[in-house]
Amino acid sequence: MLDAKSEKIVKGICDRSLCLVVVGSGYVGLPTAALFADAGFQVVVIDVKQDLVNAVNNGVSPIKEPGLNELISYNVHAGRLKATLSYEAIARSDAVIISVQTPLNKNRKPNLSYLMNALKKIGKNLKKNMIIVVSSTIPPGTINERVKPTLEALTGMKAEADFYLAYVPERIAPGNALKDFVESPRLVGGIGPKSTKIASELFKTVCKTVIETDASTAEVAKLAENTYRDINIAYANQLAIICEKLNVDVMEVIRLANTHPRVNIHLPGPGVGGPCLPKDPYFLTHMSKLPRPNIIMTARKINDYMPNHIIKTTLKALEKTGKNIKTAKIAVLGTAYKGNVDDPRLSPAQPIIKTLLNLGLKTVAYDPKCEESFGAEKAESLNDAIKKADCILILTDHKEFEHLKLSEIRQYMNPNPIIIDARRIIDKEEATRLGFKYYGLGKHSP
Ligand SMILES: NC(=O)c1ccc[n+]([C@@H]2O[C@H](COP(=O)([O-])OP(=O)(O)OC[C@H]3O[C@@H](n4cnc5c(N)ncnc54)[C@H](O)[C@@H]3O)[C@@H](O)[C@H]2O)c1
Numbered sequence: 001m002l003d004a005k006s007e008k009i010v011k012g013i014c015d016r017s018l019c020l021v022v023v024g025s026g027y028v029g030l031p032t033a034a035l036f037a038d039a040g041f042q043v044v045v046i047d048v049k050q051d052l053v054n055a056v057n058n059g060v061s062p063i064k065e066p067g068l069n070e071l072i073s074y075n076v077h078a079g080r081l082k083a084t085l086s087y088e089a090i091a092r093s094d095a096v097i098i099s100v101q102t103p104l105n106k107n108r109k110p111n112l113s114y115l116m117n118a119l120k121k122i123g124k125n126l127k128k129n130m131i132i133v134v135s136s137t138i139p140p141g142t143i144n145e146r147v148k149p150t151l152e153a154l155t156g157m158k159a160e161a162d163f164y165l166a167y168v169p170e171r172i173a174p175g176n177a178l179k180d181f182v183e184s185p186r187l188v189g190g191i192g193p194k195s196t197k198i199a200s201e202l203f204k205t206v207c208k209t210v211i212e213t214d215a216s217t218a219e220v221a222k223l224a225e226n227t228y229r230d231i232n233i234a235y236a237n238q239l240a241i242i243c244e245k246l247n248v249d250v251m252e253v254i255r256l257a258n259t260h261p262r263v264n265i266h267l268p269g270p271g272v273g274g275p276c277l278p279k280d281p282y283f284l285t286h287m288s289k290l291p292r293p294n295i296i297m298t299a300r301k302i303n304d305y306m307p308n309h310i311i312k313t314t315l316k317a318l319e320k321t322g323k324n325i326k327t328a329k330i331a332v333l334g335t336a337y338k339g340n341v342d343d344p345r346l347s348p349a350q351p352i353i354k355t356l357l358n359l360g361l362k363t364v365a366y367d368p369k370c371e372e373s374f375g376a377e378k379a380e381s382l383n384d385a386i387k388k389a390d391c392i393l394i395l396t397d398h399k400e401f402e403h404l405k406l407s408e409i410r411q412y413m414n415p416n417p418i419i420i421d422a423r424r425i426i427d428k429e430e431a432t433r434l435g436f437k438y439y440g441l442g443k444h445s446p
Contacts, residue, residue, distance in 0.1 A: 005129050006164070006194045012094055013201045016040035019093040023118050024100035025052050025083060027063055027275065027343065028135060028170045031177040032097055034068060037075035039205045044082055044089040056083035064342040064369060067178045090125035095202060097133045098122070099170070101275070108282045110139045112146065119147060123154025131164040131198045137222060137276065139283040143167045143215040148191060160192035166199035167215040169222035174274075174341040185209040189218030226280035227296055232266045233277070234299035237306050240268035240442030250442025251424055268442050270395050270422035271306040271348025273337030278303070278346050307351040310422050310441070314356070314393060317418045317439050320446075323390050329362040329414070331379070331389040334396020336370035339423075344372035349395045364389070368400045383412065391418040397425050406434050 002010065012018035018041060022033040025047040033056075037043040047053055055062040059073035075081035090096060100114040115136055122132065134147060143166075148159045159165045167189045172180040186207040190196030191214075200210050213221070236254065243250035254265045272278050281296045290297065318328050337347035344350070349365070353374040356363045365376040366385035379385035382400075386392060386409050394401055402425050410417060419431050421440040431438040432446070439445050 001193055002197060003194070006198055009094060009129060009131060009164070009198050010201050013198075013205060016205075018095055018202075020044075020095045020097065021046060021090050021093040023047075023096060023098045023122065024114075024136070025049075025056060025062075026099065026101065027065070027174055027177070028172065029097075029099035030056070030061060030063060030072070031065065031068060031172060031181050032099055032135065032170075033081060034071040034075055035178065035181055035206045036097075037078075037081035038071055040080070041205075042080055043075075044084055044093065046084055046087060046089060048085065050085065053083040053085055056081070065174065065177050071178065087121040087125050090122055091127060093130070095131045095133070096122055097135055097168075099135045102136045102138060102283075103275075104279050104282055109286055110283055112138070112142065115142075116146070116150065119150050120154065123151050126151065126155050126157070126163060128157065128162050129164075131166070131195070131202065133166050133168050133199050133202070135168050135170045137169060137280060137283065138167070138219060139286055140216065140219045140223070141287065142219065143189075143191060160190075160195055164190065164195040164198050165215070166190040166195045167218045168199055168203060169218055171222075171225075174343050175339075182206060183208055185211050187211050187213055187218045187221055189213045189215040191215050220284070223280045223284035226276050227284050227299075229266065230272060230277045230281050230303060231295060231299040232264075233269070233272055234302040236266045236268040237302055239265070241309060243442045244444055247444040249440075249444075251440075267424070269306065269348070270310045270352065270441070272303040273345065273347040273349075274343065275345050307348045307355070310348075310352055310393070310395075310420065311355050313439050313441075313445070314391065314420050315359075316445065317420060317437060318391065321390075321416045321418055321437050323416070323418075326360055327362070328390040329364065329388060330356055330391045330393055331385040332356075332363060332365040332376060333367075333382075333385065333392060333394045333401050334370075334398055334423075335365050335367040335372045335374060336396050336398070339397035340369065340399055342369045342371070344370050344374070347372070347374075347395075350374045352393070352395065367396065367398070369398060370396075382409075387412050388414055389417070390414045391420060393420045394423050394425060397423040401425060406431055406436065410434050410436065 020043045022045045025045040033045040059076040061069040105111040171184040188200045240250040335349040353376045363376040365373040366379040418437045
């Protein structure tokens with residue numbers, strides 16, 4: 001199936017003489033670059049941010065991700081990995097992986113400006129027979145309708161004949177990125193069979209399992225996965241609210257329901273955040289006229305409602321405990337969008353903290369991993385956060401919060417202390433025995 005030109009690239013992949021550029025050195029680009037360097041390739045990461053470039057060249061990871069610092073340091077010192085601001089590196093390479101951000105704009109439409117800017121610069125430096133891989137999340141049709149024509153127009157070359165192009169969506173979860181990159185089956189969709197085969201050979205050098213498809217199918221499959229998860233979480237959240245009214249514990253309901261061999265209900269929480277789940281359903285649907293009602297946007301609305309539910313629970317708890325909301329202090333534990341990561345993007349902590357501050361509540365935020373405090377006073381330690389607090393609000397299930405010493409915490413807090421456990425990580429019986437008013441998401445309030 002491969003001709004002599006494409007065979008030559010595959011040979012460069014097999015003998016590691018192929019030089020690779022990764023464009024965008026963020027949560028996806030850095031693990032990508034470090035793992036390919038570790039597989040033996042010469043890798044250059046390009047980013048527009050000088051501080052990220054400097055950090056990588058000093059052998060330091062600018063993001064907190066288990067194992068990444070060591071991998072970057074080892075490969076930088078071995079001379080296989082470096083970073084630059086300059087796109088000229090592309091002219092000296094054979095393969096490019098693009099992992100720039102693709103956020104939503106304020107109208108919740110895909111913002112592809114970072115991708116298009118990167119493509120313009122790549123196009124100016126593209127050589128014959130290169131393989132270009134997009135791994136940023138993109139709306140359906142982007143490879144064939146935007147990326148391919150842009151590169152062809154800029155270069156005067158034909159994709160699949162003069163250069164190769166594939167979509168290889170990323171499936172990593174922050175906090176487990178290196179393992180996920182290697183172990184999660186990887187979809188590889190080229191714009192034609194040669195592009196698919198070359199990209200597949202490239203990713204097989206790092207990923208254990210590669211599944212070949214076409215670019216358009218890979219685009220939809222990526223979005224379908226995350227939309228499924230968003231819908232499933234919305235169901236768990238809806239169930240949590242129902243259980244609160246029925247005076248049963250949603251965690252026990254889910255545990256029991258999941259003993260059914262064909263049921264897998266996810267966990268409820270204070271909302272859905274991060275760079276993928278709140279965004280990808282909009283990417284999936286933005287070109288389609290959906291019937292109303294439709295499950296995808298209904299799920300989004302339910303998940304977007306959850307921060308309000310947590311605020312209502314907090315206000316109800318303060319009122320029932322006789323606290324004055326003008327003077328009460330709330331200690332928010334966790335601003336990252338999920339446990340054990342440093343990433344605050346689209347975290348439900350943001351709307352919750354913003355509303356608490358707008359209501360005039362003294363709000364202090366503590367997160368051992370994440371720098372962001374969303375305008376709340378930032379506590380440097382757990383003790384600082386809980387000192388004279390009236391209410392602890394747990395928004396992120398970091399492992400540091402899973403075994404809180406409640407008896408000690410109780411002594412630092414004001415009388416009649418409250419715990420709002422939006423992640424269900426606290427032992428309700430222990431908390432109640434120690435004199436806390438415990439409000440768990442999906443559990444009838446005291
Ligand atoms: N973070 C995740 O866990 C994850 C998982 C799966 C998929 N994705 C997708 O991967 C893509 C990247 O996500 P991320 O979390 O790594 O984003 P990020 O914001 O952490 O990283 C993107 C990087 O690209 C750089 N950049 C932007 N424009 C550039 C340009 N023209 N040239 C060079 N560098 C440029 C930015 O400075 C930034 O460092 C997104 O499409 C995202 O949806 C992310």
